[in-house]
Amino acid sequence: MVSRSITILSTCLLLALGFAACSKSAEFSIPAPKPVDEVIPDDDEGGGSGGGGGTTPGTLCTDIGQTPVILAYYTENSSDLPDVTLLTHINYAHGRFKNPSTGDGGIVISGTSLMKQVIALKSVNPKLKVMLMIGGWGIKADGFSMMARDADKRTEFCKSVKSLLDEYGLDGVDIDWEYPTYSAEGTGASAADKGNFNLVLKELRETLGTSKIISFASSSSAKYVDWPIAIQYIDYVNVMTYDMGAAPNGHNSPLYRSAKFNHRSCDESIELHLAAGIPLNRMNLGVPFYGKAEKNPSEANKVYNYEVNYNEMYDILHNNWYKKRSLDVTGKNNRAWDDVAKVPFLTDNMGRNLLSYDDPESVTCKGQYVVEKKLLGAMFWEYRHDDDQQSLLKALVSAVYGKSTVMDE
Numbered sequence: 001m002v003s004r005s006i007t008i009l010s011t012c013l014l015l016a017l018g019f020a021a022c023s024k025s026a027e028f029s030i031p032a033p034k035p036v037d038e039v040i041p042d043d044d045e046g047g048g049s050g051g052g053g054g055t056t057p058g059t060l061c062t063d064i065g066q067t068p069v070i071l072a073y074y075t076e077n078s079s080d081l082p083d084v085t086l087l088t089h090i091n092y093a094h095g096r097f098k099n100p101s102t103g104d105g106g107i108v109i110s111g112t113s114l115m116k117q118v119i120a121l122k123s124v125n126p127k128l129k130v131m132l133m134i135g136g137w138g139i140k141a142d143g144f145s146m147m148a149r150d151a152d153k154r155t156e157f158c159k160s161v162k163s164l165l166d167e168y169g170l171d172g173v174d175i176d177w178e179y180p181t182y183s184a185e186g187t188g189a190s191a192a193d194k195g196n197f198n199l200v201l202k203e204l205r206e207t208l209g210t211s212k213i214i215s216f217a218s219s220s221s222a223k224y225v226d227w228p229i230a231i232q233y234i235d236y237v238n239v240m241t242y243d244m245g246a247a248p249n250g251h252n253s254p255l256y257r258s259a260k261f262n263h264r265s266c267d268e269s270i271e272l273h274l275a276a277g278i279p280l281n282r283m284n285l286g287v288p289f290y291g292k293a294e295k296n297p298s299e300a301n302k303v304y305n306y307e308v309n310y311n312e313m314y315d316i317l318h319n320n321w322y323k324k325r326s327l328d329v330t331g332k333n334n335r336a337w338d339d340v341a342k343v344p345f346l347t348d349n350m351g352r353n354l355l356s357y358d359d360p361e362s363v364t365c366k367g368q369y370v371v372e373k374k375l376l377g378a379m380f381w382e383y384r385h386d387d388d389q390q391s392l393l394k395a396l397v398s399a400v401y402g403k404s405t406v407m408d409e
Contacts, residue, residue, distance in 0.1 A: 009285070016148070022369070030378045059282065060210050060214070061290055064236065068378075069284050069379070071091060072091070073381045073383065074090050075092075075093045077384065085406065087130070088128065089130075089131065090206070090383075092132055093133040094135075095109045095211045096135070096143070097142065100142035101143070101188075102154060103143040103144065103145070103150070103153050105145030105156075106159075106160030112168070113141060115168065125276070125407060127407075130170055131173055133176055134174070134176060135175060136176055137178050138185030144197075145187070145190050146188050149196050155203065156203075157200065162208055173212070179224035180193035183192040194225065194404055198230055198233075199224070200224055201230055216234050217238065220239065222276045238286060238379045241266040241269045242289075244266075244397060247292060247294050247355050248294055249261060249353070251343050251356040253288050254341030255267060255354075258340060260341070264286060270373065280376075284376050284379040287380040287396060289380050290307050290310060291356055291358070294354075304329075304355045308322075310357065310382075310392055313387070317371070329349055332348045332349075343362045344359050344361065358392065367397075367398070378400060
């Protein structure tokens with residue numbers, strides 16, 4: 001109990017010093033963004049100025065909700081209801097194709113009882129927006145390509161989405177097609193997906209009108225979508241600025257490119273989306289509430305699973321235990337800080353990167369970046385991965401809002 005109290009006090013001190021610590025290193029210079037069609041494909045993709053009178057310039061929905069956005073992806077696997085005093089938006093997952101191999105039959109939602117409880121939290125936060133997230137990584141998104149290439153199936157899809165939003169009182173839909181033209185885990189894909197996706201978006205907007213939000217979860221590379229057309233129908237983009245690297249040779253979600261691990265950063269991803277035609281005030285920065293270790297290590301090098309949720313970090317860092325006290329990680333849990341990338345990572349006693357992750361200090365830096373860059377807000381995957389004290393979410397809210405809640409006090 002004393003140890004945990006000390007940790008909470010340490011976290012508060014980190015947040016108090018966060019703005020100074022988050023300053024961009026003087027040694028770092030932002031490289032000129034490459035044209036989108038020249039971006040080198042990610043090794044580990046995923047795992048993720050139209051007119052109108054909306055509340056943010058260029059959006060189509062007449063009420064996209066409170067800004068800055070603090071958006072949680074919240075899944076049917078969750079056990080605790082979200083604290084909506086810390087959230088402006090929730091993407092409830094998952095909606096998926098009834099017939100993923102053919103793309104017809106409409107959309108079905110997992111855990112509708114839980115979803116109703118989440119929607120009911122509007123009684124606590126009346127400004128809260130709750131959307132349905134459809135899709136996911138790999139086979140979880142299967143059905144999109146087959147639907148998009150067929151006019152009748154497109155119409156069926158759009159009508160099914162509208163019916164579900166109306167039935168449950170949802171505020172919109174988040175399309176999580178990972179990704180048009182890209183076949184992951186054997187999913188259906190076609191070179192015509194980009195053009196067909198525009199047809200889906202156009203008909204979806206016509207079907208839903210301007211009373212509902214349409215958002216899209218975009219790869220950090222900004223590829224796979226014909227943005228000049230698509231942005232005419234989408235209100236905002238949830239940029240998946242994570243899964244960009246992993247230990248031992250990368251960071252999961254570096255804020256800036258570091259010479260230590262030379263690969264795409266959050267800042268570069270935002271610049272790529274901006275170059276593709278998406279205004280800054282229509283982007284949400286993605287923040288991972290999980291870390292990444294080596295994907296397929298040898299038995300001799302294996303310590304952490306490929307993904308480690310933040311709610312596992314306390315035991316790792318302070319009790320030297322992993323996997324619910326089944327594995328002693330003494331000497332393999334040294335916290336290091338990359339002051340260019342603005343993220344922590346764990347090393348062994350030899351300095352080898354074993355796990356790249358985010359903590360309150362790095363999340364504070366990302367929240368500050370949202371404010372300085374004048375982005376629409378931030379989103380994170382996923383709610384249940386935070387610790388019991390909601391350390392990451394509270395750090396994000398504090399950095400973006402400058403207070404402990406998103407609600408009026």
